[in-house]
Amino acid sequence: MRCSREGVSLLRKTEIAVVGGGPAGLSAALTAVRQGANVTLVDRDPILGGQLVKQTHMFFGSKRQYAAIRGIDIPAELIAALEKEGGDRINMLLDTTVLGYYDDGSLLIEKDEQARVLYPERVIFATGAAEKMLPFPGNDLPGVYGAGAVQTLMNVYGIKPGNRVLMIGAGNIGLIVSYQLVQAGVEVAAIIEGAPKIGGYLVHASKIRRAGIPILTSHTIVEAKGAESVEGAVICKLDENWNSIPGTEQTLDVDVICLAVGLSPLTELVWQACCEQVYVPELGGYVPKRNERMQTSLPNIYVAGDVAGIEEASSAMICGKIAGLYAADDLGYSNNMEQLSAEFNRELNELRAGEAGAKIRQGLEKLSGGGRVC
Amino acid sequence: MRITEHPIIEFRRGNPVSFTFDGNPVTGYEGETIAAALHAAGVRVLSHSYKHKRPRGFFCAIGNCSSCLMKVNGVSNVRICITPVKEGDLVEMQQGRGELVAQD
Numbered sequence: 001m002r003c004s005r006e007g008v009s010l011l012r013k014t015e016i017a018v019v020g021g022g023p024a025g026l027s028a029a030l031t032a033v034r035q036g037a038n039v040t041l042v043d044r045d046p047i048l049g050g051q052l053v054k055q056t057h058m059f060f061g062s063k064r065q066y067a068a069i070r071g072i073d074i075p076a077e078l079i080a081a082l083e084k085e086g087g088d089r090i091n092m093l094l095d096t097t098v099l100g101y102y103d104d105g106s107l108l109i110e111k112d113e114q115a116r117v118l119y120p121e122r123v124i125f126a127t128g129a130a131e132k133m134l135p136f137p138g139n140d141l142p143g144v145y146g147a148g149a150v151q152t153l154m155n156v157y158g159i160k161p162g163n164r165v166l167m168i169g170a171g172n173i174g175l176i177v178s179y180q181l182v183q184a185g186v187e188v189a190a191i192i193e194g195a196p197k198i199g200g201y202l203v204h205a206s207k208i209r210r211a212g213i214p215i216l217t218s219h220t221i222v223e224a225k226g227a228e229s230v231e232g233a234v235i236c237k238l239d240e241n242w243n244s245i246p247g248t249e250q251t252l253d254v255d256v257i258c259l260a261v262g263l264s265p266l267t268e269l270v271w272q273a274c275c276e277q278v279y280v281p282e283l284g285g286y287v288p289k290r291n292e293r294m295q296t297s298l299p300n301i302y303v304a305g306d307v308a309g310i311e312e313a314s315s316a317m318i319c320g321k322i323a324g325l326y327a328a329d330d331l332g333y334s335n336n337m338e339q340l341s342a343e344f345n346r347e348l349n350e351l352r353a354g355e356a357g358a359k360i361r362q363g364l365e366k367l368s369g370g371g372r373v374c
Numbered sequence: 375m376r377i378t379e380h381p382i383i384e385f386r387r388g389n390p391v392s393f394t395f396d397g398n399p400v401t402g403y404e405g406e407t408i409a410a411a412l413h414a415a416g417v418r419v420l421s422h423s424y425k426h427k428r429p430r431g432f433f434c435a436i437g438n439c440s441s442c443l444m445k446v447n448g449v450s451n452v453r454i455c456i457t458p459v460k461e462g463d464l465v466e467m468q469q470g471r472g473e474l475v476a477q478d
Contacts, residue, residue: 044437044456045436045437045456046407046456046457046458056382056383070382072383095456095458097437113449128436130434130436130438130439131433131434140423140428140430141428141429141431142418142419142420142429142430142431142432143418143431144431144433145431145432145433146433146434146435148434148435148436149432149433149434149435149436149455152410152435152436152455153410153413153432153435154377155383156410157385157406157407157410157414158376158377158380158383158385158387159375159376159377159410159413159414160375160376160377161413183380183381183382184377184380185377185379185380228418228419228429229418229419229429229431266438
């Protein structure tokens with residue numbers, strides 16, 4: 001980045017800054033402008049929508065949560081609503097990176113190689129998550145890709161990540177991305193999973209089985225082969241204690257190894273702001289403490305989406321609405337609070353009910369330490 | 375490596391964009407990132423680790439992992455996975471940690 005001699009320039013004031021324009025950030029911004037607040041939405045990507053822009057599968061849940069709509073079609077709806085209803089109260093800054101948070105509540109941002117300062121009265125961090133790594137020899141070779149990156153290449157830009165893929169992880173992301181690879185005309189050699197059973201939904205696993213892709217449970221990767229990029233992968237079986245069983249190694253002829261082994265909340269800015277955080281494995285690692293309003297230990301900072309705990313897009317959108325609602329409320333934009341808050345909480349509880357939400361409920365319980373969190 | 379037929383997505387590619395990578399001409403499309411255009415052109419090695427010089431490629435595609443840092447139009451440490459490609463861009467493999475550019 002070029003730093004001008006004058007240093008930081010172009011101060012801008014806003015009521016609410018939303019950092020991250022994925023499902024949570026877009027929903028937070030829309031709810032806040034609907035309540036009457038001025039909002040600046042910042043995203044480092046040139047496209048809004050976060051991970052939604054690559055979700056070609058249909059969503060579950062009720063109609064309000066975009067069930068039977070493909071993820072890729074959701075951002076356009078939210079952006080159109082933001083533009084229409086936000087008018088001059090919404091400002092969207094794309095290709096813009098938030099570099100830091102300062103104690104006076106300001107954000108240092110970079111756009112067009114210029115550093116600028118944004119002065120918001122409230123901040124909503126909706127920064128999302130990053131792919132987790134897996135330790136194995138050769139894991140740094142070109143061709144070892146995160147599942148999100150594979151989706152970006154093939155579903156956003158229409159580019160094949162390679163010719164033959166080994167997928168690591170049989171959770172929902174591993175299963176869904178494997179199916180999307182097949183749709184893109186890429187061969188999937190196998191899906192391997194360290195656990196003794198498939199972690200994702202049966203509906204996704206069945207599609208994979210019908211496509212003829214083997215799902216090898218109790219299997220792990222031994223190493224990635226290749227000099228300049230991936231030329232193969234060695235896998236092996238695991239016993240019930242997750243130890244490799246000697247003699248079970250096999251080499252797969254693949255040029256891509258795709259990691260779908262979980263996500264970590266992108267909490268750098270939350271750390272830097274010194275929001276109190278708690279380590280909760282069920283939520284993906286360290287997550288900020290917050291109350292039922294999605295407000296962190298710093299009253300001017302709210303969180304929503306994966307940064308607040310790894311979940312999925314539907315709940316991220318509702319948590320975004322809750323954060324947007326209360327950040328606006330805090331500034332005096334308090335229309336219809338009781339009704340909206342009850343509505344959002346009901347939706348969220350519906351999504352987290354049942355077996356699929358058990359892990360999240362357990363994680364939230366740990367995070368709250370008995371109190372109420374969202 | 376570009377997908378031409380897909381059961382769900384219709385890829386609407388923008389106008390072709392010409393740029394160079396280490397002096398070689400590459401064609402991308404308006405609206406895609408430099409990393410996407412390079413991947414489509416078959417470029418898999420994007421950088422090298424500082425100490426052991428091991429090859430690094432595309433990994434996160436969200437501007438987070440620093441595996442794709444390159445020199446673009448003379449500026450080092452550009453995250454090419456979130457930087458849209460522009461006509462005439464001079465894209466180069468970066469050596470080491472890159473260098474600061476003095477403002478004119």
